[in-house]
Amino acid sequence: MQASLKTPRPSETEQPKMRILPTTLALWLIGALPALHAAGDGPPKLPFNAPIVVDLGFFKITNSMVAMWIIAAIVILVAQLATRRISLVPTGLQNLFETIVEGLQGFLATIMGEKLARETFWFFGSIFIFIISANWMGLFPGIGTVGHYMVDAAGNKGEFIPWLRGANADLNTTLGLALVFFGMWIYWSVKANGPGGFLSHIFIYHGEGKGFIKAMLVAIFFLVGFLEVVSIMIRPLTLTFRLYGNIYAGESLLELMLYMGGKWLGWLAALPFYFLELMVGAIQALVFTLLTAVFTSLMCTHEEEGEHSH
C-alpha cells in the first residue's frame, strides 16, 4: 500500500488523457455489471456452423447465404446507381466508387504490376468489396440476434435460429472464396507461364552457378518444389480459416459482451468492441486481398515486369 501511495503522479500535461481512460473504463465496467445477475442463464454460444433457415431437400439455404445475397444485392444496386449516369466529371456515388476502384487498383498495381492488376481486378476488387461489406454488415443490429426458436413436436422451445449471420462467419463462404481464388490462381499462373513454365517455376532452379554447386542447387530446388506444392495446397485452408476465425471470434465476442452488459446496458459493454470489429473487418478484407494478390504476383509477375511496376 505504501508503495502504491508513493507512486509518482503523472505530469500536468498527461492528466487530461489519464482522466479520460478511467472514465471510459468505469463506464464500460458499469455496462458489464449486470452480467452478475444474468450469469445464471449461461453465456450464449454462437454455433460454429451457419444454421439452415430454409430446407428444400435438394437445396438448403443458410442464414449466412441470405446475408451474402443481401450484401450482394445492396452492393450491386449501389454500384448501378453510381454508374447509371456516369460522366467525365464525377459526382456523388460515382466519386465514391471511382475512389474505391482507383485506390484498390493502384494498391494492387504496386504488388503485381499495372498490367496484371488490371487483368485480375475483377476478382481482387470483388473479393475486397465483398469481404469488407460482409464483415461490416455483420455488425448491424439484428444480424445474429433477430430470428426464431426451433420448436419440437411437443411444443418445447429449442435452439434459437437467427435469420441472418455474418457471411464470413460461415466456413462454406470463406472456403468458397478461397477455392475460387485457388482456381483462378492456377488459371492465371498457367496462362502467364504455360503448363511447363508453371511446373518449372516451382521445381526448377533458374539462377546462375557452375559444376557441383549448380547441381546441388538444382537438386535442392527440386526437393523444395515439393514443399512449395504443399505450401500451395495449404494456402486455401489458411485463407479460409484466418478469415472465418477472425470473423467468428469477433461475432462471438460481441455476443458475449452484449450478454455481459445485460438487458439494458449490453450495448455499452459491446461498444468498444464494435470499433475493434470495424477495424478487424477492414483489416481482414485487406489481408485476404493482399495475400491472394501476393500469391498471384509471385507466380505471374516476372522480375522485369515487377521492376517496371514499382
Place this chain on the structure above:
Amino acid sequence: MELISFLAETGSVTAELAAVGENLKKQFGLHGQLLFSQVIGFLVFAFLLKKFAFGPIQQMLDQRKMRIAEGEEKLKRIEKQLAESEKTTAAAIAKANDEAVRLINEAKEGAHAFSEQKAQEAIAQAQNILAKAEAAAKADRDRLTSELKREFGRLVAATTAQVTGKVLTSDDQQRINEETLAKVEA
C-alpha cells in the same frame, strides 16, 4: 518390416486425418451444396460488379486519362505554337521596327531636305522681295530727287528772276539749276 510398419503408420495417419476432416466438416457445417452455392453466389456477385461497377468505372478512368493525356499533348502543342508565334511576332516586330526606323530616318531626311529647300526658297524670295523693295525705294527716291531737283531749280530760278527782275532765258535757268544742284549735292 520397416516398410510395412511405415505404411501402417501412414495408413493410420490418413485415417486420423480423415476422421479430423469428418469432424471439422460436421462441426463447421461444411456441405457440398452450400459450398457450391456460395461459390456460385460469389462468382455472380463478381460478374455483376464487373458489369455494373468496375467495367464502366475503369472505362471512364481510361477515358479521363486519355482526355488528360490529350489535353497535356494539346497544351504542349499550344505552348510550342505559342513559342513559335512569339518568335515570329518578335521577328515581325523587329522587322517592322527596323522598317519604321528606316522610314522615320528617311522622313527625317526628307523633311530636313524639304525644310532646307523651303528655307532657301523663303530666303531667296525674301531677298527677291528685299531687292524689289530696294529697287522700288531707289526708283522712288530717284524720282523724288529728280522732282525735288526740278522743283528746287524752278524755285531757285523763280526766286532769282524775282530778285533780279529780269526774265531768265532757258540757258540761264539751266545753268542756275545745275549750279544749285551742284551746291546742294555737295
